[in-house]
Amino acid sequence: MSERSDLLQGTLDLLLLKVISLEPMHGWGITLRMEQMSGNVLLLNQGSLYPALERLRRKGWIRSQWQITDNNRRARFYELTPAGRKRLTVERAAWKRAATAVNAIVDWAGALP
Amino acid sequence: MSAWSDVVHRVRALVRGAHEDTAHQDEVRFHLDMLTARHEAQGLGPDEARRRAHLEFGAAGDIRERAREQRGAAVVDDLLRDLRHGIRQLRSRPVFTLTITATLALAIGTATAVFSAADRVLLRPAPYTDAASLVAVWETDSRSGTTREPGSLPDYLDLRSRARTLAAIEGVIGTIETLSAPNTEPARISGLAVTGGWFQLFDARPSRGRLFSAAETSPGGARVALISESLWRARFNARDDIVGQVVSLSDVATEIVGVVPDDSDFGLDQLHDRAAYHSAYEATGRVDLWLPLQATVADLPRETHPLLMIGRIARGSSVSAAQAEVTTIMRDLEAQYPENTARGAFVESFEEVVLGPVRPLFALLAAAAALLALVATVNVANLLLVHGTSRAREVALRGALGASGTRLGRQFAAESALLVTGGAVAGLGLAALILFGIRLTGPASVPRLSGVALDPRSIAVAVAMAGVVGAVFSLLPALAAFRNDPMAVLKGEAGTTTMTKGGQRLRNVLVIAQLALCVTLAVCSGLVIRSFVAVLKVDPGFSSSGVVKAEYELPASRYPRDFSKFPNFTEITQFTDRVLAAARAVPGVEAAAIAGAHPLDEGFTNSWRVVGREAESADWPEISVRLITPGYPETMGLQLQHGRNFGAGDVGNAAPVALINATTARRFFAGVDPIGQQISFWGMSRRIVGVVKDERIHGLTAPAPPATYIPFHQAPGSGGVLLVRSRRPAEAVVVDVRRLMAATDPQLATFGLEPFSTTLGTSVGQRRFAVTLMSGFAFVTCLLVLVGVQGVVSYTAAQRTREIGIRQALGASRAASASLILRGLAQLVATGLVLGVAGALAGSGLLGSLLFGVSRLDAVTFVGAPLMVGLVAVVAGLVPAWRATLRAPLQAIREI
Helix, strand or coil: CCCCECCCCCCHHHHHHHHHHHCCEEHHHHHHHHHHHCCCCECCCHHHHHHHHHHHHHCCCEEEEEEECCCCCEEEEEEECHHHHHHHHHHHHHHHHHHHHHHHHHCCCCCCC | CCHHHHHHHHHHHHHHHHHHHHHHHHHHHHHHHHHHHHHHHCCCCHHHHHHHHHHHHCCHHHHHHHHHHHHCCHHHHHHHHHHHHHHHHHHCCHHHHHHHHHHHHHHHHHHHHHHHHHHHHHHCCCCCCCHHHEEEEEEEECCCCEEEECECHHHHHHHHHHCCCEEEEEEEEEEEEEEECCCCCCEEEEEEEECCCHHHHHCCCCCEECCCCCCCCCCCCCCEEEEEHHHHHHHHCCCCCCCCCEEEECCEEEEEEEEECHHHHCCHHHHHHHCCCCCCCCCCCCCCEEEECCCCCCCCCCCCCCEEEEEEECCCCCHHHHHHHHHHHHHHHHHHCHHHCCEEEEEEEHHHHHHHHHHHHHHHHHHHHHHHHHHHHHHHHHHHHHHHHHCHHHHHHHHHCCCCHHHHHHHHHHHHHHHHHHHHHHHHHHHHHHHHHHHHHCCCCCCCHHHCCCCHHHHHHHHHHHHHHHHHHHHHHHHHHHCCCHHHHHHHHHHHHCCCHHHHHHHHHHHHHHHHHHHHHHHHHHHHHHHHHHHHHCCCCCCCCCEEEEEEECCCCCCCCCHHHCCCCHHHHHHHHHHHHHHHHCCCEEEEEEECCCCCCCCEEECCEECCCHHHHCCCCCEEEEEECCCHHHHHCCCEEEECCCCCCCCCCCCCEEEEEHHHHHHHCCCCCCCCCEEEECCEEEEEEEEECCCCCCCCCCCCCCEEEEEHHHCCCCEEEEEEEECCCHHHHHHHHHHHHHHHCCCCCEEEEEEHHHHHHHHCHHHHHHHHHHHHHHHHHHHHHHHHHHHHHHHHHHHCHHHHHHHHHCCCCHHHHHHHHHHHHHHHHHHHHHHHHHHHHHHHHHHHHHCCCCCCCCHHHHHHHHHHHHHHHHHHHHHHHHHHHHHHHHHHHHHC
16 A cells, blocks of 8 residues: 555545545545545545534534435535535635645755845 | 525424434445355455455444434433433432422312412403403492492483493393293293493394394383393303394293303303392302393382493593592582482492402402412422532543533433422323312302313413423533532542532522421411401301201282282282291201391392481481291291281281391490380381391391391292201202292292301302312322421431441430430521511411401411421431431441
8 A cells, every 4th residue: 555644634525525526426436436545555544524513514614415325325515515616716716825835845955045 | 505494404303313323224235145145256255254344344333323412302311311321210219209290280289270270360351342441330329328229210311312432231030030941940040131322332233133122122022031041051052043032031932033142241240249139030150041120210129229320431431530520420410410419429340349359359369379488499499409418429520430510410400300290290280280279169249250261371470480490400400510629529528528618508408498388378368267257156146057048039920919909018028928838848947037148148128218317317327127937046056136927816917017237226226215105117117026146147247237027928039948957957948939939839949058158158158169279289289398398307317327327436416416406496497487477477468358257467376387387397407317317327437
């Protein structure tokens, strides 16, 4: 198994919103999808997933409903609300700004000004 | 997230909490299954795969907890936990819990009951439009000094046409009618004959049919009647075709033109009750029959006063303006008509007439209930304080283990809430019970008392009271417990010195307050009880035991009174003789008589003269005229003081004779022998043949008025009362009398058929009611004081166990140890008693007319009641103190 990395503080909401924005999916599906999308690098702490989903739901960014899965089991499927979609845009912009800034610092090669 | 959506979310979480929990469990189980499956696919055994899945996921319960925290359900969880903990705490101290709940129930129950009754009787507005502008218009008589007399029909007509300050004025005359319908027993009904605008004055509307027309309320109008809804249901089975039915009213065919709601009669019984005298009418708590007043001024001339008048103050005018104007009109009438000599008017708020007499009673009950509630509250506060202090160790320990202050405070609040809720629920039950008792035994003279019940208003009062009490209580013990130094408590010095100085003082003040309130209440109820005893001891001038009475009203159709033949009304005389003969033939009957009115019925009065002293006697008050058959003194135990009783010879054609009572002899024949003197009224003179003792015909508490007795056969009345003295039990005699009345005239309605002792009891009903409630309050308060003092002394004893144990080990006697504990109590009791007596001195003035034959500063009561309370307090203290001296040495040794 390749080396894994814990989630950066504060990024869980963004990642969840992004993953759910692709299609409605259940908690287990979100776990799988996140591992797959990050090339098995980002590992979701299983225990923190559901409280986070609950938090997003309370904020009105996602909603859920019970559906039948491919292998015929009942599971709660989450999807984005319009407010969630807007939030994703905001968070993504914020993340990009922050990441650029962090990269700029980390990759600094020039002399001190 | 906004505060609002947070609230919404939390509320929804509360409602859906359980459902959400299972949903979460399903979701987590699904996830775990999937994780397990993946591990299995990677080659792990099923058990190991599941174990790994659980490890990775973390404790499932923990997730649930955190998810729930997110949902905001934690607050409720905490609350439930507090309540569960509270229930455990309370169940571990059943005596403490029961005492407090019962005490709170008493306080809340009595206060709620008294409020409900007062609310229903006093606070609700009269069921009339703008009742505040209604006034009773009385006539006054400056010669007799009476201020509340009915008016005459001509006076009424003059007032109606001349008074501008009154928008309307109407009159009513009470009447008693016999209602007969085919195949039913005839019933006798109290009814009212009303003037044309009566119902319009009150804005009363018929629920069926119509009101009286102008023609019907004029002389010579058609014979019609309105009936109450109750009568419609009771006598006519609520039949739909009631309007237009013709019934027989005292043998006159009468058409029923409508049905009026039951509350159309509010206050009219009380109006009759307040009048110095009134026409034949018996207050039954409800008017069932309404007739149009069709009398002419020829029927009811200016010197007869049957009409009770009610007016409505004109817009922009006032009671005092109306009083001034009506007085002016009456002065004109006085100048104009000799019949109106000395006549004036008194205008009085109608609501005051109805509710005024019962206000003091309810003020007293409210004060008593408030005192009781205070004592109970103080008691509970004290118990909780003691309890809180004794829990100091628990609080200190839990505090040391990390429980936050708010957490502990919440814990106490939860316990108080449980106690108060229990007390409130039990209290409402108690209130319902008390109100049931009031409905059952309350005197009919108090308006609307029969309708008292728990309603939303009274429940709201109970809940509010519980809320306030609960809030106070939840603070008290917490304060007491927190005030202690945890270190001292935990080091074990707690058992001896947990009381802070302030806590001790507060507790002492509470005990003193409780004792003082109890003494005040005990003295006041003692005064009321002694007054009641004094009332029952009054010599009424007649003897009620063994006597049964039955009243009747003879219809004019079959028992005509042809005044050209006065006093030989053959049919009435024959009826009287036949009834008396039948009564005397009943086995066991010792004596029987017929009278115009029974001894507790004030009957009617007449103006009178003494022959030879006409000028002098013209200014005297009217005299009560009592019609009796010769057997009356024997039957009622009326004693002859002088002269002779009536005999069989005093019949219609014989020489007119009269007896006078002692009051008449004393006031008007001072220094003269009345026997042989002549008195005159009704245009004829009578010779006085005897003087009899006074009968208290105005009730036990009122002195006898001047009265004269005349032979029934010399002035036969259409109404009468049969009085029978028998050796047999009253119930059997009642049956006998009903049978003999029915046998003599099957169509006659007999009413008021009861043992005369019952009549006597009813006449003091309002007083008995006050006595019952007051002594109930005093008794319960004493009980509470007993519990309260007992609790405080046990606590003091427990606090000093070690000290007492050591003293006893060193040779102190048990009596000395007990007195050590009780010394403090003695001071408290003494202070409480002194304050209580002071309170009673100030408060006994409130008792007003409830006092009778007893001074409001009655020494016996003012010494006896505090002594009794003090005794109760000492007994309450002795028991736990003595017990402590038994236990102390052992316990002290164990603790060392």
